[in-house]
Amino acid sequence: MKKMLIILSLLLNLLSFAQLSENSKIYLITCEVGDEIYTQFGHSALRVVDPASGQDITFNWGVFEVPEDQVDFMYKFAKATLPYYMDVTSTKQFVYPYWEIEKREVRQQELNLNLEQKNKIWKMLQTNALPENKYYKYDFFFDNCATRIRDIFNEALGQDIIWAEHPEAGEHTFREMIDQGYASHPWLDFGIDLVLGYRIDQQVNNMNLMFNPFYMEEIFEESQIQTGSGLQNLVLSNEIVTPGTKRSEASGVWFTPLVLTISILVITLIFAFFRLDVLLKIWASLLLFITGLLGILLIFMWVGTDHVATKGNLNLLWANPLWLVLMVLLWVKKWQVKLASTYLYLSLGMLALVLFFLMLPQEFHVGSRVLIINWTILFYFFYRNQIMKEKKDQTSL
Numbered sequence: 001m002k003k004m005l006i007i008l009s010l011l012l013n014l015l016s017f018a019q020l021s022e023n024s025k026i027y028l029i030t031c032e033v034g035d036e037i038y039t040q041f042g043h044s045a046l047r048v049v050d051p052a053s054g055q056d057i058t059f060n061w062g063v064f065e066v067p068e069d070q071v072d073f074m075y076k077f078a079k080a081t082l083p084y085y086m087d088v089t090s091t092k093q094f095v096y097p098y099w100e101i102e103k104r105e106v107r108q109q110e111l112n113l114n115l116e117q118k119n120k121i122w123k124m125l126q127t128n129a130l131p132e133n134k135y136y137k138y139d140f141f142f143d144n145c146a147t148r149i150r151d152i153f154n155e156a157l158g159q160d161i162i163w164a165e166h167p168e169a170g171e172h173t174f175r176e177m178i179d180q181g182y183a184s185h186p187w188l189d190f191g192i193d194l195v196l197g198y199r200i201d202q203q204v205n206n207m208n209l210m211f212n213p214f215y216m217e218e219i220f221e222e223s224q225i226q227t228g229s230g231l232q233n234l235v236l237s238n239e240i241v242t243p244g245t246k247r248s249e250a251s252g253v254w255f256t257p258l259v260l261t262i263s264i265l266v267i268t269l270i271f272a273f274f275r276l277d278v279l280l281k282i283w284a285s286l287l288l289f290i291t292g293l294l295g296i297l298l299i300f301m302w303v304g305t306d307h308v309a310t311k312g313n314l315n316l317l318w319a320n321p322l323w324l325v326l327m328v329l330l331w332v333k334k335w336q337v338k339l340a341s342t343y344l345y346l347s348l349g350m351l352a353l354v355l356f357f358l359m360l361p362q363e364f365h366v367g368s369r370v371l372i373i374n375w376t377i378l379f380y381f382f383y384r385n386q387i388m389k390e391k392k393d394q395t396s397l
Contacts, residue, residue, distance in 0.1 A: 005357060020118050021052035025110055028149065028235075029058065030217040031098055032105040032244050037188055039104070040181050044146040044213040047091050047120065058094040062145040063087040064138070079305040084138035086148070088129050095242055104246030108204045109217065110236040112225055120156040128152075141174055141200065141211050141309055150210045162231065164222030165239050169209050174200035174309070175363055178210065190257035190367055194294070195301050196314035198362035257367035265374045272381045284378055285327050291371075292324035314362040317353060336386055343383035350376035 031043040045060045064084045099103045113121070127133060128148075138144060153161055172180075175196065184187040210216040223234040264287070271280040298319060303309035329335045353372050357364055364372070 001056060002332070006301075020048070020050050020115065020122050022050065022115055024048065024050035024115075024118055026113060026118055026121060027108040027110050028217065028220055029094075029241070030107050030109075030213050032107075033247055034098075034102045034104045035247070036102075037182075038186060039102070040185070042213040044149055044216060045094065046121075046125065046149055046152075048125070049091075055260050056091045057088055058091045059129070060087045060089065060094060060144035061085075061136075061148040062094050079307075081219050082138070082304060083135050085134045085136065086128050087134075098244075099242035103245040104242075106241040107217070108241050109220055111220075112227070112232055112234055112236045114227055117157055117160065117225070124156050137306065139308060141208070144211055146213045146216045147211050150207070150216060157225070160226040160300065161234065162222070162224040162226070163206065164219050165206050166209055166215060166219050166222075168215070169206035170203050172204055173202060174204055177204065181212075186256040186258075190365055193276070193314055193365035194319070194368070195298060195313065197302065197311050198360075199312055200309045203363050233369070238272070256371065259367070261367040261370035261374070265370055265377075268374050268377055272377060274374070277385060280378075280381065281330060284382070285330060287374075288323040291319045292321050292327065294319045295321035295323065308329075312362075314360060315364070315368060318350065318368070318375055330382075337390070340383055340386040340390075343379045343386065347376050347379035347383060350379065364390055 008177055025048075027047040027049070029045040029047050031045075033040050033042055043062055045058050045062075047056070047058045049056045061084065063086070063272075064082050098106050136143060136148075175193065178192055178196075178200070179189055182192065204211075206219070210219060221235050224231045225234045267283060268280070270276075271283055293315060298310075298313050298316050299321060301307060301312055302316075326339075329339060350372050353360075354369070354376060357369065357372075
């Protein structure tokens with residue numbers, strides 16, 4: 001396998017100074033979703049076929065090196081420092097795992113380009129394939145396998161290409177598109193919603209819509225290109241390269257994050273309503289501990305990684321590392337009088353989040369909203385219990 005890649009790389013270098021022939025073709029390849037979580041948004045690549053040189057190769061920007069140490073791999077992946085690169089393989093080799101292993105449909109669109117336009121794109125592909133250029137810092141929303149292709153066409157063709165306006169441009173935020181993509185994976189969707197900040201709650205314009213391979217495929221289909229005969233359709237033809245297995249869009253999961261968070265709220269209400277103070281205190285400590293750890297993770301994703309989308313996360317308003325301190329103070333008797341007003345302010349703050357969350361720049365997952373209501377009730381009952389205890393102590397005096 002390694003030898004084949006080396007030979008292909010050498011051949012590519014030999015061809016880097018050659019021009020494509022008149023009969024050459026360039027295709028946009030789109031791969032359907034698979035069973036794995038990371039395949040839920042499909043994949044894009046560019047295929048170049050030239051009968052004159054006998055080449056049929058695919059340029060793929062979705063490749064990364066997996067370190068032997070799995071801990072190192074997970075750490076680099078979390079910090080967004082895992083190096084991605086553009087790989088060049090034979091089309092047969094590129095398609096093989098999609099068809100033979102993953103059973104995913106692969107489609108291609110033949111692009112209506114004149115020879116000059118083809119060679120401009122070809123030259124950029126050759127330059128990008130050089131060892132000093134092929135590595136890049138992957139960003140799911142702004143720099144991925146699809147946006148790299150979009151940018152090449154923008155730079156190579158300039159005003160020759162007239163991008164079609166997709167009917168859904170400006171209709172969704174990045175977060176909403178993530179929700180749609182992971183609708184069949186509710187727990188993953190919840191986790192992603194928790195770690196992503198307000199920067200992805202912006203409306204996705206037509207150009208940014210092409211971060212999604214399927215939207216880019218649709219935009220290419222309706223776009224036009226300037227030719228010697230005037231404006232023509234960018235796509236000449238569509239073809240299924242390999243058929244695939246239809247995936248179910250239903251999650252089949254009944255125990256969703258919403259079910260869990262509502263259950264948490266119900267337990268809180270039961271303990272509070274029946275004045276099971278000790279159980280409520282133990283329950284609150286558990287929730288404070290778990291949510292405090294979540295807050296530490298959110299801060300790490302904000303300041304400790306290179307992910308743009310995890311900056312400015314307003315989930316820290318209710319999932320705060322300081323909850324770990326409060327968990328300890330909850331069991332220190334002499335602190336309860338001092339904390340009474342703190343409980344009240346925290347309860348009012350959480351209530352404000354519930355009432356005015358639509359005014360915030362970040363959208364909260366429905367499960368998070370239930371947890372915020374839970375904190376509102378918990379803090380209020382701690383405040384009320386402390387006030388009642390103080391009144392009882394004064395009466396006894």
